[in-house]
Amino acid sequence: MKKRPTESSAAGRRRFLQGLAALGAAGAFGMAPAAAPDPRHMRPIPRTGEVIPIIGMGSYVTFNVGGDAGLLADRVEVLRAFFAAGGGMIDSSPMYGSSEAAIGHCLEQLGHPGGLFSATKVWTWLGSAGKGQMDESRELWGVGRFDLMQVHNLLSWEDHLETIRQEREAGRVRYTGVTTSHGSRHRELEAVMRNEPLDFVQLTYNILDREAEERLLPLAAERGIAVIANRPFRRKALIHRFEPHPLPAFAADLEARTWAQFLLKFIVSHPAITCAIPATSRVEHMKENMAVVTGPLPDAAQRRRMVEYVAGL
Amino acid sequence: MPYTPEVLYALHARLLGELWPLAAPLALLTLAALLAVIRGAGGFGRPVAAVLAAGWLWAGVVFHFQYFATINFAAPVYGGLFVVQGLLLAWQGAWRDRLNLGFGGRAPQWAGLVLALYALAVYPLVDYLAAGDGLRLAGLAPGPTAALTLGLLLQARGPIPLHLLAVPVAWCVVAGLTGLELGVPADVSLLAVAAVAMVAALRHNRGAGPGGAG
Numbered sequence: 001m002k003k004r005p006t007e008s009s010a011a012g013r014r015r016f017l018q019g020l021a022a023l024g025a026a027g028a029f030g031m032a033p034a035a036a037p038d039p040r041h042m043r044p045i046p047r048t049g050e051v052i053p054i055i056g057m058g059s060y061v062t063f064n065v066g067g068d069a070g071l072l073a074d075r076v077e078v079l080r081a082f083f084a085a086g087g088g089m090i091d092s093s094p095m096y097g098s099s100e101a102a103i104g105h106c107l108e109q110l111g112h113p114g115g116l117f118s119a120t121k122v123w124t125w126l127g128s129a130g131k132g133q134m135d136e137s138r139e140l141w142g143v144g145r146f147d148l149m150q151v152h153n154l155l156s157w158e159d160h161l162e163t164i165r166q167e168r169e170a171g172r173v174r175y176t177g178v179t180t181s182h183g184s185r186h187r188e189l190e191a192v193m194r195n196e197p198l199d200f201v202q203l204t205y206n207i208l209d210r211e212a213e214e215r216l217l218p219l220a221a222e223r224g225i226a227v228i229a230n231r232p233f234r235r236k237a238l239i240h241r242f243e244p245h246p247l248p249a250f251a252a253d254l255e256a257r258t259w260a261q262f263l264l265k266f267i268v269s270h271p272a273i274t275c276a277i278p279a280t281s282r283v284e285h286m287k288e289n290m291a292v293v294t295g296p297l298p299d300a301a302q303r304r305r306m307v308e309y310v311a312g313l
Numbered sequence: 314m315p316y317t318p319e320v321l322y323a324l325h326a327r328l329l330g331e332l333w334p335l336a337a338p339l340a341l342l343t344l345a346a347l348l349a350v351i352r353g354a355g356g357f358g359r360p361v362a363a364v365l366a367a368g369w370l371w372a373g374v375v376f377h378f379q380y381f382a383t384i385n386f387a388a389p390v391y392g393g394l395f396v397v398q399g400l401l402l403a404w405q406g407a408w409r410d411r412l413n414l415g416f417g418g419r420a421p422q423w424a425g426l427v428l429a430l431y432a433l434a435v436y437p438l439v440d441y442l443a444a445g446d447g448l449r450l451a452g453l454a455p456g457p458t459a460a461l462t463l464g465l466l467l468q469a470r471g472p473i474p475l476h477l478l479a480v481p482v483a484w485c486v487v488a489g490l491t492g493l494e495l496g497v498p499a500d501v502s503l504l505a506v507a508a509v510a511m512v513a514a515l516r517h518n519r520g521a522g523p524g525g526a527g
Contacts, residue, residue: 064316066384068323097315097384281317 040086040293043274045175046224047199052117054268055293056089057082057286058230058279063106064097072105074281079106081283083113085290091202091228091277092141093121093152094133100140108142118143119200119228121179123152127159134167148200150177154185154192161196175199181230183209186216193219202228205273206238207266207310217272226274229267233278238263241313248309250302255295260288266306269297316384318495322444325454328380336453339367343452343461347429350468353415361414362406365462368452369399369480376455391484395455398480402462405474413470421517424509425467431506432460440499449499456503459484463510472518482507 042051057079065071082090092099100120107116120137122130134149149164151157157178167173177200180189186203193201193216201220205212206229220227233239242259256262260278267276278289298306329336346364349357373395381388406412416422436457440449451457459481466473466481485507492500 061315061317064320064384066316066320066324066327066380068320068327071320071323095315095386097386101383 045226053086053088053293054275056275056277058277059092059099060096060279062279062281063099063102065102066098075102076106076109077283078286081286086293088115089117089119089275091119093123095123100137104140104142117147119148121150121152122160125156127156130160130163145172148175148177149173150179152179183211198225200226202230204231205229206232207263221272227272229273229276232267232276245313254298258288261292264292265297314495318497322446324380325449326446339452340450350414350465351416358412358414359407359410362402362412366399366403368458369395372455372458394480414468415470416468421467421513424513425464429461429464432457436499443498456488460506467513473514
């Protein structure tokens with residue numbers, strides 16, 4: 001059964017209408033505008049109800065271009081395609097080499113497009129160095145505040161959560177999160193989720209790495225924590241693994257034309273997942289990923305069929 | 314790895330493009346160092362060690378700290394080790410003159426000669442054929458500098474100080490494994506360089522005896 005994009009919340013429609021109003025459209029018609037639904041799949045951040053698109057953008061490796069002018073110019077086009085397709089969340093980290101600097105460059109080149117949901121991380125053993133790193137990240141991105149600041153891989157998380165709390169009070173951060181990847185440290189993540197006032201967690205979740213379904217995703221739903229799914233393709237490994245095989249016939253019902261879309265639709269159709277953050281350095285792949293933002297998503301039965309199909313490959 | 318081969322090659326190309334007036338003489342000196350050792354007349358240990366030391370310090374300070382650190386968080390650690398190796402070569406070879414290098418025609422030295430020629434000519438060629446950009450030269454880039462150092466140290470007239478092999482061999486292994494993951498052929502070859510160098514060095518030292526000539 002197809003599931004049309006009906007998940008746009010009232011907040012999402014509000015933002016869409018605010019955009020129209022800003023363009024003067026409502027005034028031009030001299031009447032209150034009808035509630036035109038945002039065609040994008042949006043998911044709420046439980047703590048506030050603010051919504052973000054279900055597909056964001058990771059930047060590990062792909063935006064670490066080391067200041068090369070040609071590669072930077074390429075990444076500007078990737079980010080242009082991201083925003084043109086209704087993208088919002090960009091996720092990075094000081095651990096990703098020059099990625100934050102490249103993102104800042106691209107945002108500047110694009111005139112700091114609206115709709116950005118800026119997410120980065122703090123990544124240092126030293127609790128005392130956390131604030132300085134956050135300051136540097138803001139400078140590299142060229143933003144006055146981050147929407148989301150996460151503790152990278154739970155590194156020195158006690159100290160950094162306190163620093164993030166102080167940054168929030170100072171108005172330099174809006175949401176707090178912690179991250180893991182590769183399925184590691186789930187026990188510790190679970191404890192942090194139970195005991196700390198988190199807005200977001202980031203973890204690895206994809207069609208083969210589904211351990212989070214057992215405890216972490218239900219816990220996130222119960223505790224009202226937004227979930228960012230990283231490593232949706234295990235970098236490129238899942239694409240390479242599945243590409244020799246045809247997509248199942250039912251993929252057409254989901255408008256999944258490629259394996260990347262098939263895999264992303266599986267991830268973001270989990271009700272506890274807020275968004276997935278595939279990374280790419282190519283415009284055509286960005287468009288392919290972002291098409292998921294507006295197409296149908298699988299229901300529970302279709303999700304089971306997806307898992308069964310790839311298990312048989 | 315947090316970067317791609319494309320970015321790595323671009324980084325080397327940018328380094329050469331920005332610093333070639335400084336880099337070119339150093340690269341030429343590495344060739345002169347090899348010729349001096351092949352000539353084997355003795356008395357070249359000190360200048361050859363100075364050239365190698367300069368290469369390690371350059372690769373540590375300029376490449377690792379200034380360039381590689383922008384794309385790889387581990388680069389400062391690597392850079393620190395390169396500086397240590399540069400200082401060791403400068404202290405033991407250039408300052409105290411404890412490296413007597415000269416080609417003697419024995420099997421380990423032939424192996425060293427092959428490694429040195431590989432570092433100076435084949436590695437950059439393989440790299441260029443793979444990337445078409447970002448030429449990595451001995452004396453400037455870490456990989457060929459490590460291979461050249463191993464090749465020249467195998468020309469020692471006497472036991473090779475094994476502590477001088479530690480960082481070059483370790484780098485060849487690290488870069489080789491990284492090359493395997495990224496698909497950088499020239500760096501993968503450094504695994505073979507490390508293996509050949511270790512076997513040749515141990516054989517050389519067994520034959521050299523404690524006093525020197527071997």
